[in-house]
Amino acid sequence: MSARAFHEFPVHHLMEITARPDLVFVEGHGSWLTDHAGKRYLDFVQGWAVNCLGHCPEVVIEALAAQAKQLITPSPAYFNEPSLRLAEMIAAHSAFARVFFCSSGAEANEGAIKLARKWGRKCRNGASEIITFEGGFHGRTIATMSASGKPGWDTMFAPQVPGFPKAILNDLASVERLITDETAAVLLEPIQGEAGVVLADLDFLRALRALTTKHGCLLIVDEVQTGMGRTGTLFAYQHFARDDAEAPDVMTLGKGIGAGVPLAVLCAKEAVSVFDHGEQGGTYNGNPLMTAVGCAVMDALLAPGFLPTVADKGRYLGERLRGLVTELGLAHERGLGLLRALDLGAEIAGDVVGYARERLEECPGWEGAGLLLNAPRPNLLRFMPALNVSHGEIDQMIQGVRLAIRAVGAGARST
Numbered sequence: 001m002s003a004r005a006f007h008e009f010p011v012h013h014l015m016e017i018t019a020r021p022d023l024v025f026v027e028g029h030g031s032w033l034t035d036h037a038g039k040r041y042l043d044f045v046q047g048w049a050v051n052c053l054g055h056c057p058e059v060v061i062e063a064l065a066a067q068a069k070q071l072i073t074p075s076p077a078y079f080n081e082p083s084l085r086l087a088e089m090i091a092a093h094s095a096f097a098r099v100f101f102c103s104s105g106a107e108a109n110e111g112a113i114k115l116a117r118k119w120g121r122k123c124r125n126g127a128s129e130i131i132t133f134e135g136g137f138h139g140r141t142i143a144t145m146s147a148s149g150k151p152g153w154d155t156m157f158a159p160q161v162p163g164f165p166k167a168i169l170n171d172l173a174s175v176e177r178l179i180t181d182e183t184a185a186v187l188l189e190p191i192q193g194e195a196g197v198v199l200a201d202l203d204f205l206r207a208l209r210a211l212t213t214k215h216g217c218l219l220i221v222d223e224v225q226t227g228m229g230r231t232g233t234l235f236a237y238q239h240f241a242r243d244d245a246e247a248p249d250v251m252t253l254g255k256g257i258g259a260g261v262p263l264a265v266l267c268a269k270e271a272v273s274v275f276d277h278g279e280q281g282g283t284y285n286g287n288p289l290m291t292a293v294g295c296a297v298m299d300a301l302l303a304p305g306f307l308p309t310v311a312d313k314g315r316y317l318g319e320r321l322r323g324l325v326t327e328l329g330l331a332h333e334r335g336l337g338l339l340r341a342l343d344l345g346a347e348i349a350g351d352v353v354g355y356a357r358e359r360l361e362e363c364p365g366w367e368g369a370g371l372l373l374n375a376p377r378p379n380l381l382r383f384m385p386a387l388n389v390s391h392g393e394i395d396q397m398i399q400g401v402r403l404a405i406r407a408v409g410a411g412a413r414s415t
Helices: 058-068 081-092 105-123 142-147 172-176 202-215 288-302 306-328 349-358 391-414
Strands: 025-029 032-035 040-043 098-102 129-133 183-188 218-223 250-253 264-268 332-336 339-343 369-372 374-377 380-383
Touching (some): 058 288, 081 098, 081 288, 098 105, 105 183, 105 218, 105 264, 172 202, 306 332, 306 339, 306 391, 349 380, 349 391
Parallel strands (some): 040 369, 129 183, 183 218
Antiparallel strands (some): 025 032, 250 264, 332 339, 339 380, 374 380
């Protein structure tokens, strides 16, 4: 594609929902994106952990092309082969016997909320409350925003949906204080991504599982960001659950399972799958085009040796980030697998992101190239590379972050 000037694109027709830089991406392969002017970027955001196999992976291209020639969607009122195959694969490699396919993580979490309330009505004397956590993020529908604990979201589109009391992550007593006869479930992310890669402790998760079992409540894990190999295991709950009995009752998936196409999943154990006909659905749920991609992604992640390499690269990324902490006098690094954060110890993360994207090309080794980073907090960088990122690309990213932090830090000191 020939280069175009940014002003030639009709960007003014899009609703203003976020501040976007003056660039239009036109091509992507693996860990690299190319914009309208031909500039390349090393991408350590990957659509917020969406592109688990990088941009335009061959397995996704081939699955889309093959399935598009056969059947795109017959209607969710009928069975189709790719959705049945993907459901079988998820069930075979998890603790969950039943799945519902949808298009986004928010839609999957909305389904989990509905399922928990239906289960509470049927199995827990009408209980409908779902305990969630401060700092949690579960989507942008009204119900999932109400379930989230993101500051300011309680008034943004008020009134909220009631029934989501908030506990404190890693504080079991704060959960126990909120459990009443009205409690149907507890919902949490194993790692709070939007809050800045805040990990739930393994001991806390195991104790929370025991607590919900003791009180007869459901445990729901939102693995929209942590699922599909992101933490080095296929699902993050597998780090704390030692058997299927200790596994959560409900799990939601999104992002990585589609590797770039809109696909998400609501998973539940058999005893919790209490929807009656007509209570859950969606025009595109389980369509063969998207679920064929999901099958290809599962095949890639389950290939011998793939997940151990993700765990290895996660350890390597953590080691390199901790090296920056020591070298540059930063605060700390944290994370699991290939979902990690770097606390800069100062509110310069936005400037670092901007420098890496726009001015890194002025530095030796980055001629004509930039680096894409994410700053979920003013003091924090978050890293969500493709699961097949190379050690060399991790090294190059570290070099870019080092240059950006030094440049921004020097600018701040001179100011």
